[in-house]
Amino acid sequence: MMGGTLLVEVAGPATTVQDLGRPGAAALGVSPSGALDRGALRLANRLVGNPEGRAALEVVLGPFVAVPDVDLWIAVTGAWGAITVDGRPVDGHRAVRVAAGSRLELGAATHGLRYVLAVRGGFDGPQLLGSRSTDTLSGLGPAPVVGGDRLVVLPTPRRRIPPLDIAPWTRPDDGERLVRVSPGPRRDWFDAASLQRLVEQSWGVTADTDRIGMRLDGTPLERLDPGRELPSEGMVAGAVQVPPSGRPTILAADHPVTGGYPVIAVVRAADRDLLAQLRPGQRLRFSTG
């Protein structure tokens, strides 16, 4: 069966094509990229019978409106908001058939920040280092999605849509979230009080939050030697960097491959997905447990 296309009418502020990214290319200067909420990407793909690493849309906040030119199975995971097909509400976290010419709309997310919209077959596009992801830092991969784009859908996979009615899910939590961290390589650049302050205070998520990093607001952390310079060193997604302002930035998938700010802690892999759903103004607390 032919894949067809999806015409994007309203893209929202920062919609990109994402799969599981291109890890392993940092030595070439290439960020890993890929969906920030990887669990949501995997689930959305499975719901429509795709291999879990197919390219889907990461829709930040919404609203988002698109019309397929063929009958198309879709699934929406990640953020929670009103999802409609020709105005009729449909559920997230399940495979939904959208008829050719119907209007699929994801309303502005009311919980969480990033929808993942997977289509059966996955989105097509040139691959670079095994990935179709947009890297917003370096501009590798396809340009961000804008209204008027016509996205090509790959042919339907052989695998069936799994016969489950609905996947268990809970809406993203809007309250203060606990984010577990492991020690970072430069925690010895900070005094005991700052290490305490990292985990004791509630940090605010600022509006300065994107695919490169998330800036936090709170009582600043202080370096033992403010004049000391760190030669740039390799970075990872989840690294909690402390710039001279003392307000940490948590690096996300499109982070620069090296950085010169000391890393005090690193968010545990299992907690990185929840970062993707934190909204500006929401609060988080780090835990070393």
Next chain:
Amino acid sequence: MTADTSTGPVLRAMGEEAVLLELALLEDVLLVHRALAASRPAGLVDLVPAARTVLAVTDARGPALAAVGAWLLATAERALAPGVGGSTGAVDEAGRRSDTVIQVRYDGQDLAETAALLGMDADGLIAWHTGRLWTVAFSGFAPGFAYLVPEREDETIGPPLEIPRLSVPRTTVPSGSVALAGTFSGVYPRASPGGWRIIGTTDAVLWDDAADPPGLLVPGGRVRFVQVPA
């Protein structure tokens, strides 16, 4: 180049899936990275050299972090042991076969001023730049941007030149600009802002999405600059 034992190789955890190996000198990073690349364990996700460090990244399917740390440390200590002093002949041979030649028109707008800063004339700077074998120490800044260091082929060359950056970075440096800063040379893979001193221009393609690997210069690779008419 061996590390002072007091600042010898140190491991620093970078979360649960990565570990940073810290070394005393950039020269040590070059030596150790070469040894690490030659003995890289299967399943390691990434090996990222930088100015004083090599970051090794694994994941749930890759080797355990403790094993990665042990490999980093043991390999570093072996590579930096007195008397080892560099690579084996076999590695050297392989390296030389893959030398990348970059043809440069030495028409950069900072050529004369940079030469003067270094107490030489433009021809002297060109001779210095083309007379060295350069090694890709690490990448960064942009895909395909390589930090190149001059290889000290013998002890007569002396310490590396230290070249100050422009006091005011340019908002746009054209793609293909060949530049100097600090102890590094580099080639801008595409137009971008930059504060390095531009000494020339090349048509070499530093980054090509369709190539495998897409970057022309990878860490450990070696480069010779060759002058072509401006």
